[in-house]
Amino acid sequence: MKQKLLFANITEESNWSDWRWQLRNRIMSSDELDQYANLSVYEKASIQKAIDVFPMAITPYYASLINKDDSTCPIRMQCIPNPKELIKGSGDMDDPLHEDGDSPCPGLTHRYPDRVLLLVTNECSMYCRHCTRKRKVGDNEKVSKDSDIIKAIEYIKAHPDIRDVLLSGGDPFVLSTNRLEQIIRRVREIPHVQVIRIGTRTPVVMPQRITDHLVKMLKKYHPIWINTHFNHPREFTEESARALAKLADAGIPLGNQTVLLKGINDCAFIIKKLAHLLVSNRVRPYYLYQCDLSRGIEHFRTPVSKGVEIMEALIGHTSGFAVPTFVVDAPGGGGKIPVLPNYQLSSTSTKTVLRNYEGVICIYEEPANYNSSCSSTCNVCKGSSALHDPIGLQKLINPNAKMVSLIPEGNRRKKRLKIYKDILHDN
Ligand SMILES: *Cc1c(COP(=O)(O)O)cnc(C)c1O
Ligand code: SF4
Numbered sequence: 026m027k028q029k030l031l032f033a034n035i036t037e038e039s040n041w042s043d044w045r046w047q048l049r050n051r052i053m054s055s056d057e058l059d060q061y062a063n064l065s066v067y068e069k070a071s072i073q074k075a076i077d078v079f080p081m082a083i084t085p086y087y088a089s090l091i092n093k094d095d096s097t098c099p100i101r102m103q104c105i106p107n108p109k110e111l112i113k114g115s116g117d118m119d120d121p122l123h124e125d126g127d128s129p130c131p132g133l134t135h136r137y138p139d140r141v142l143l144l145v146t147n148e149c150s151m152y153c154r155h156c157t158r159k160r161k162v163g164d165n166e167k168v169s170k171d172s173d174i175i176k177a178i179e180y181i182k183a184h185p186d187i188r189d190v191l192l193s194g195g196d197p198f199v200l201s202t203n204r205l206e207q208i209i210r211r212v213r214e215i216p217h218v219q220v221i222r223i224g225t226r227t228p229v230v231m232p233q234r235i236t237d238h239l240v241k242m243l244k245k246y247h248p249i250w251i252n253t254h255f256n257h258p259r260e261f262t263e264e265s266a267r268a269l270a271k272l273a274d275a276g277i278p279l280g281n282q283t284v285l286l287k288g289i290n291d292c293a294f295i296i297k298k299l300a301h302l303l304v305s306n307r308v309r310p311y312y313l314y315q316c317d318l319s320r321g322i323e324h325f326r327t328p329v330s331k332g333v334e335i336m337e338a339l340i341g342h343t344s345g346f347a348v349p350t351f352v353v354d355a356p357g358g359g360g361k362i363p364v365l366p367n368y369q370l371s372s373t374s375t376k377t378v379l380r381n382y383e384g385v386i387c388i389y390e391e392p393a394n395y396n397s398s399c400s401s402t403c404n405v406c407k408g409s410s411a412l413h414d415p416i417g418l419q420k421l422i423n424p425n426a427k428m429v430s431l432i433p434e435g436n437r438r439k440k441r442l443k444i445y446k447d448i449l450h451d452n
Contacts, residue, residue, distance in 0.1 A: 051150070078321070080152060084231045102286075102289050104154065117319065122358060130173065136360055138410075143174075147162055147194060154325075156319075196226055228255075228268040232264040235268035256289060257289060273308075285314060285316055285351075291335075300348065304346060314352060329353060341382025342382055374391070377391065
């Protein structure tokens with residue numbers, strides 16, 4: 026293969042396909058970049074400045090996909106630092122997703138009622154320039170300590186509502202198979218944990234990591250679900266396809282999370298092609314993320330409307346299972362909020378007016394005599410926390426709801442009223 030000729034120091038054919046070799050030979054300085062991309066002296070100097078703040082690491086495999094002469098190459102833009110990373114945008118935040126704030130113990134985020142995010146390492150095989158956890162990734166002083174992981178697992182044990190544990194990082198697949206197995210085994214031993222999920226970019230940036238040995242280990246702990254992170258059609262190669270096939274053949278349902286990135290994939294045609302490559306490789310497009318407000322990535326951000334435009338071009342135009350959900354991860358820990366084009370145009374008591382992807386406007390006639398099947402004799406929801414301790418709009422709409430409005434904390438009208446009443450009371 027052509028790309029291998031780049032490596033004068035490869036002595037054995039097997040090295041390239043050895044993931045530990047890929048890790049050991051990561052490109053970490055601007056001088057080493059020469060053989061992969063044509064850089065001017067000025068560029069090199071400015072890249073070095075960015076590296077001083079946010080470290081660089083690129084696997085030889087991923088670097089070999091760079092188009093040397095194209096300064097807008099989507100592979101290059103995802104892995105080679107850019108001095109724009111040093112610009113502080115007005116919306117930038119250190120922890121936009123409030124992952125540390127919603128953390129009951131180091132490395133664990135418990136935001137949603139029935140699932141948690143467990144960061145098992147801060148190390149990645151490649152440091153993506155658009156990474157939302159940029160401030161942590163590659164920071165050796167913030168390695169996930171054994172004792173932290175044990176504490177996090179104790180927390181999960183003590184919370185029977187948690188039925189889905191998402192292992193992420195960093196990239197869990199940079200851990201040795203043995204180390205990873207220790208963690209997965211402990212989580213699997215918890216009776217109320219139904220699903221273990223792993224988020225990994227290795228099928229994209231170091232597909233050599235998906236070995237038979239790893240897959241054999243994972244299979245023992247089913248149901249295991251994996252989400253990977255392809256952002257551009259050019260990331261599909263023979264090697265990445267082989268890695269995905271191994272995982273799919275092991276019965277692991279595969280999903281993909283794409284980040285919407287300016288100049289890389291902010292185009293409906295690119296996202297559609299990506300979606301088709303994913304489903305051809307048995308990967309279901311899961312989320313399309315609006316770029317977060319993390320520091321150092323403002324130059325990658327698009328307006329939210331770009332995501333809506335892309336969804337407009339996907340929904341109805343291609344297979345439902347090739348369409349991801351477009352989400353904005355709300356700053357401050359609000360979690361993922363789906364954003365869609367509008368399909369419901371209007372409604373009356375008897376009809377709902379909808380439009381389809383072609384612009385056809387139609388009505389759906391509501392049933393004439395619909396009464397909810399909810400009754401006092403039904404037991405399906407009895408004892409569910411959704412009824413006795415509802416969340417969000419459920420407070421208003423669940424069958425037992427007594428509340429008629431939800432009012433944000435610190436509402437000015439309420440405050441004004443309270444001050445006025447207090448004055449009356451004091452007199
Ligand atoms: C994304 C995320 C999850 C998983 O959310 P799903 O919508 O179930 O994929 C869980 N916890 C945190 C903190 C997350 O950011
Ligand atoms: S693999 Fe994920 S965590 Fe690691 S640098 Fe890339 S986006 Fe960040």
